[in-house]
Amino acid sequence: MAATTVTPAVPRPAARPATAAGPAGADTPAVPLALPLPVLHSTVLGWYEANARDLPWRTPEATPWAVMVSEFMLQQTPVKRVLPVWAAWLERWPTPADLAAEAPGEAVRMWGRLGYPRRALRLHAAAVAITGEHGGEVPDDHATLLSLPGVGEYTAAAVASFAFRQRHVVLDTNVRRVFARAVTGVEYPAQATTAAERRTATALLPADTGTAATWAVAVMELGALVCTARGPECGDCPLFTACAWQRAGCPPYEGPARRGQSYEGTDRQVRGKLLAVLRAEHGTVEQARLDAVWPDPVQRARALDGLVADGLVEPVEQGVYRLPQ
């Protein structure tokens, strides 16, 4: 990093637009901020050093497996709810082989109420693959990580970056929002990740490997703590004066309506209720117990069929079910 002192205050940028698409438009990488790259890096990294949360999966003692478990659990679930389950999970299954030796249903049970229990099944399947095909060690390269069940582009980059300190573009919802505001000048990113976003993130990634790894987690943390979806704390933001959205006067979001996920009355809700019964029961469960959770028999049957199809529930005999063995 440059010898310049890391100060919270950012030099006041020139009076030209913060973002300038190149002459060729969308195919040209956006010019990142009205801020030299080294200054941007030291500003965000300095902020991170002073404000990062002490999360257990960020400690030096955290194994790659511990990092990977945290990434699975954090897919769409807030940190606060993940913390206790993560700790219990790693106490019980300190290595992939420990989990792989158990029935998948035990993973579903331990998952508790984190939501999206298919993640538990995929984490178990990933542990089986790691144990059987990778010598019991979490793979350290992006492509191999990507081949594991439940590991997509984000998770592969996150594990490679956080657990193995590699240099990868880590694009999650936090990072996308920070760049949407600071670089592009809009309140929210598009629904799906675009090539332009990836170019921007690539252009901003520090060249040094170790610095890049810290940068990735630092930008995520900024999005999680300051540049939040609702009620961002712009007054506390290290990028306040450089932020394109701020300089544009914080224009409200204008894109298509962000899809709200309805829940009440959906199959998802029924699946959740059915699985809650199965999780609480350590043996088999009779049909009548399941029938009690939802009045509509058609929807109930559809939800149960879906759970069976997903491998989250195992039919034992006619009218008897259990978590998968």
Place this chain on the structure above:
DNA sequence: GAAGCGTGGCA
């Protein structure tokens, strides 16, 4: 590319 997939907290 859009839809489906849990759950809880907060404004």
Place this chain on the structure above:
DNA sequence: TTGCCAAGCTT
């Protein structure tokens, strides 16, 4: 209260 959001992945 209701709607929105939370370190996405799979089909």
